[in-house]
Amino acid sequence: MKNFIRSSSKGSALIIVIVFFTVLLLLVAGTMELALTSLIHSKETINKTQTSTAADSAMEYILFYISKAIAQAKRLTYAQFFDSTGRLIYTGDSFENDYLNTFNSYIADFFENRGNRIGIDMKLADNSSVQVSNVSELILLARQSCEYISNISFSRSGNSYILEVEALDSTTKTKRVERCVFTIPSPFEKVEIVSNSSSPDTLLPYLLAWDSNIFDFTTYGLFSSDKIIFNNNITVTTRNMYSSSDITLRSDNNRPGDYTIKADNIIVKNGSFIFGGNNKVVVNNLMYTKNGITFNGNNNRLESNSLLFSDGTISLSGKDEIVANALFCDTLDIRNGSSNLVTINEFAYFNKLNIWTDKMVLKSNSKLFGGDIEIRNDGILSADVGTVVYANNLDIIGSSATIDAPDTVLYCNNLKIDGEVKLNVKKIVCSGTITISNLNSGTNIRVSDKIECRSIPQNIPSGIRNLFVQNPNVNFQIPYPTIPAIIEEIKKNTFPTNWIRLDNIVEDKKDINGANYYSLVSTGQNSNDINEIFNKNKPNNPHSNVQIFVITKSGINVPPDQNHLDGVLIANGSLQFNGGNLNIEYVRMPQPLIDYLLSKNIIKIENVQPPVISNPTVTFLPRDVNLFIIARHFVVK
Numbered sequence: 001m002k003n004f005i006r007s008s009s010k011g012s013a014l015i016i017v018i019v020f021f022t023v024l025l026l027l028v029a030g031t032m033e034l035a036l037t038s039l040i041h042s043k044e045t046i047n048k049t050q051t052s053t054a055a056d057s058a059m060e061y062i063l064f065y066i067s068k069a070i071a072q073a074k075r076l077t078y079a080q081f082f083d084s085t086g087r088l089i090y091t092g093d094s095f096e097n098d099y100l101n102t103f104n105s106y107i108a109d110f111f112e113n114r115g116n117r118i119g120i121d122m123k124l125a126d127n128s129s130v131q132v133s134n135v136s137e138l139i140l141l142a143r144q145s146c147e148y149i150s151n152i153s154f155s156r157s158g159n160s161y162i163l164e165v166e167a168l169d170s171t172t173k174t175k176r177v178e179r180c181v182f183t184i185p186s187p188f189e190k191v192e193i194v195s196n197s198s199s200p201d202t203l204l205p206y207l208l209a210w211d212s213n214i215f216d217f218t219t220y221g222l223f224s225s226d227k228i229i230f231n232n233n234i235t236v237t238t239r240n241m242y243s244s245s246d247i248t249l250r251s252d253n254n255r256p257g258d259y260t261i262k263a264d265n266i267i268v269k270n271g272s273f274i275f276g277g278n279n280k281v282v283v284n285n286l287m288y289t290k291n292g293i294t295f296n297g298n299n300n301r302l303e304s305n306s307l308l309f310s311d312g313t314i315s316l317s318g319k320d321e322i323v324a325n326a327l328f329c330d331t332l333d334i335r336n337g338s339s340n341l342v343t344i345n346e347f348a349y350f351n352k353l354n355i356w357t358d359k360m361v362l363k364s365n366s367k368l369f370g371g372d373i374e375i376r377n378d379g380i381l382s383a384d385v386g387t388v389v390y391a392n393n394l395d396i397i398g399s400s401a402t403i404d405a406p407d408t409v410l411y412c413n414n415l416k417i418d419g420e421v422k423l424n425v426k427k428i429v430c431s432g433t434i435t436i437s438n439l440n441s442g443t444n445i446r447v448s449d450k451i452e453c454r455s456i457p458q459n460i461p462s463g464i465r466n467l468f469v470q471n472p473n474v475n476f477q478i479p480y481p482t483i484p485a486i487i488e489e490i491k492k493n494t495f496p497t498n499w500i501r502l503d504n505i506v507e508d509k510k511d512i513n514g515a516n517y518y519s520l521v522s523t524g525q526n527s528n529d530i531n532e533i534f535n536k537n538k539p540n541n542p543h544s545n546v547q548i549f550v551i552t553k554s555g556i557n558v559p560p561d562q563n564h565l566d567g568v569l570i571a572n573g574s575l576q577f578n579g580g581n582l583n584i585e586y587v588r589m590p591q592p593l594i595d596y597l598l599s600k601n602i603i604k605i606e607n608v609q610p611p612v613i614s615n616p617t618v619t620f621l622p623r624d625v626n627l628f629i630i631a632r633h634f635v636v637k
Contacts, residue, residue, distance in 0.1 A: 073106035079477035209307035221586030355379035524554020
């Protein structure tokens with residue numbers, strides 16, 4: 001009995017041990033499963049955190065440069081409406097609409113990939129910088145620079161922009177997508193304009209070349225509602241000359257120093273002024289052409305003592321010369337020959353300036369305002385003391401392309417130096433891209449101060465690297481000159497019809513004569529009337545010294561045997577001089593003729609003053625915020 005009980009105790013202990021270890025095993029297995037589950041969740045959390053952080057960082061990276069592009073659009077827009085001192089230079093009728101339209105055009109350039117007017121410096125992962133001009137370039141570079149980024153999409157819905165950044169861990173297949181919806185607000189918080197009418201005496205060149213006689217057609221020696229054609233060896237001395245279409249000069253054999261035309265004002269409303277060779281034209285006040293000035297032949301010279309203005313192209317041929325106090329034109333081509341020379345005494349403005357194989361000289365303290373300036377192949381830009389040159393794009397290209405301006409500051413948005421160029425300036429300020437290529441032993445670059453730029457090109461030769469200084473904040477606005485008021489008036493449809501109406505000639509009037517003059521107001525229906533008046537002035541005629549005044553509803557053909565005309569020729573048609581060796585000299589209309597023309601409403605005489613412009617007081621409060629974030633969150637895709 002005793003032995004039986006002992007045996008039973010040993011068996012019970014074994015059962016207890018088995019049960020204990022079974023429970024312990026279950027607890028360990030449960031704990032391990034819980035730990036494994038926790039480890040898996042932790043790893044998933046880490047993976048999600050990595051991709052979320054990557055997507056969020058890329059989003060911040062892109063939004064930073066989008067904001068930077070919007071800020072530049074604001075600066076560029078502001079520069080078109082205000083000068084560097086904050087003075088309003090806008091002269092339109094709807095400031096807010098025009099300001100917003102200009103701003104939105106820059107925004108469209110960047111966000112809709114329309115142009116390259118926006119240029120921002122973008123820093124990449126390797127710490128290098130590159131300039132981008134649209135959102136597509138920005139997204140492409142962001143995707144390449146940011147880790148884990150598998151896709152970036154950008155779209156527009158109404159006034160909102162939608163940016164989505166997808167981050168993917170290819171090893172764990174973990175993906176996170178962050179979406180940002182934003183709008184671009186108005187560039188200003190508040191605009192108030194209070195107009196104060198005042199005389200623009202100080203707004204030069206607003207009053208440049210203003211001459212009320214331009215509106216007085218008794219001061220015109222030659223006038224044509226069509227075109228004016230001169231034969232060779234013509235000499236014209238007049239106050240004012242007007243042609244609706246072209247004025248054409250034939251080749252001239254006058255002695256050096258003689259002039260073909262000398263006038264106060266020459267206006268070519270809708271055509272070109274065409275030189276024929278060996279012509280010399282001197283304009284004391286204003287020369288305006290709609291379609292440009294063409295130099296044919298050689299040895300032509302144009303002297304403008306106040307304002308030379310053309311909406312077209314001025315193109316020199318060979319050994320031609322222009323000397324201008326102030327010059328405005330769309331395009332100036334100094335490249336079609338050799339030994340062409342353009343000299344600017346005060347200032348010049350061009351959309352495009354080409355100097356190839358020829359030369360431009362800027363006199364002391366003058367200013368050059370250019371859109372695109374290209375100097376190439378022996379072309380020379382020379383400048384005296386105190387000059388300033390502004391350009392959007394400045395290209396100096398090819399053998400011996402030269403800027404010789406040791407006391408000149410060059411401002412440009414983009415600069416290109418290519419080849420064996422010669423550059424000698426005081427300072428260069430570039431707010432955009434500098435491109436340097438193909439430099440060789442013949443290249444000579446001298447800058448007494450520095451070349452200040454946003455980013456220094458990587459390929460600069462060591463010999464000139466010390467000329468460059470980096471300033472990421474470099475910025476300037478080109479202070480484009482004001483269009484003179486007289487040009488705005490001439491371009492209006494009311495000029496010249498408000499002051500001369502040759503269609504109002506309804507009768508022939510030949511008897512407004514005096515002892516020393518002969519005049520004719522003609523409908524032009526009888527050509528003998530005009531021929532008769534020229535017969536009065538034929539050589540060996542008793543009346544050959546009389547002054548001749550012809551105002552006709554038709555054209556005028558001056559006979560080839562005329563060699564001297566004193567008076568006025570005004571034609572509703574073309575005005576053509578068929579002979580050579582003719583001297584034409586303006587004489588003011590006699591008062592009886594003026595009275596008749598006034599009575600028939602053929603001319604109107606007014607003392608036209610420059611328009612009073614608005615010199616407003618402006619309250620302009622710019623908006624500090626570049627974009628409004630409407631929503632930003634992770635999405636499930």
